[in-house]
Amino acid sequence: MNDKTQKIFFYTTFGCHLCEKVEAMLTEISHQYKEQFHYQIIPFDIIDDDKIFERYRYSIPVLKKENEEEELNWPYDYEQLRLWLNLN
Template sequence: MIRLRLYTTLGCHLCEQLEALLATLMAVEYRLDRIEISEDDGLVERYGVRIPVLVDARGDELERGFMPERLAGWLAARGWRDEAAWHRLQRPLGEEVVAGEPEPARGATRRGGRRYLG
């Protein structure tokens, strides 16, 4: 199981976006440890304007992982990207779906005042 850390803070919509993308694109089982930066002045100083920051077990950091291309590239470099999911995510809206393939992600939707991907 892959273990990742996510430096985040309460109400971070970009962090929620990253988590949704991660759940879609990850090809292997993983555990995500969320680190709340607001409780530590040192973490606020280091990550305050950079969150969300995703970190692997070696300490390699990914900033702006809420951007699909950045997260997909980071995961691919580690052999963790689900290629079929990445392909579906890139498919233009309205493109015909091949029988047997899952529906493509449909972008962000609002439910109960919150934004959700796909």
């Protein structure tokens, strides 16, 4: 991980098929844009924290950049995810 790497929290839970879809999109994007993809994806199971569970239980999968308020809440597609990650 270098100085340009930004953490992204990936709010998910076990058995979430939409979360698996987003995980596949992130993998594809990280390969397609490998020179620009400076993100560390940190999965967080919402079941592990009551406050986070209440906040995200109906909106996962959610991505949130560290130190930023902006979130990407489901539903979103590959193109919306790419734009949110500032990849071109």
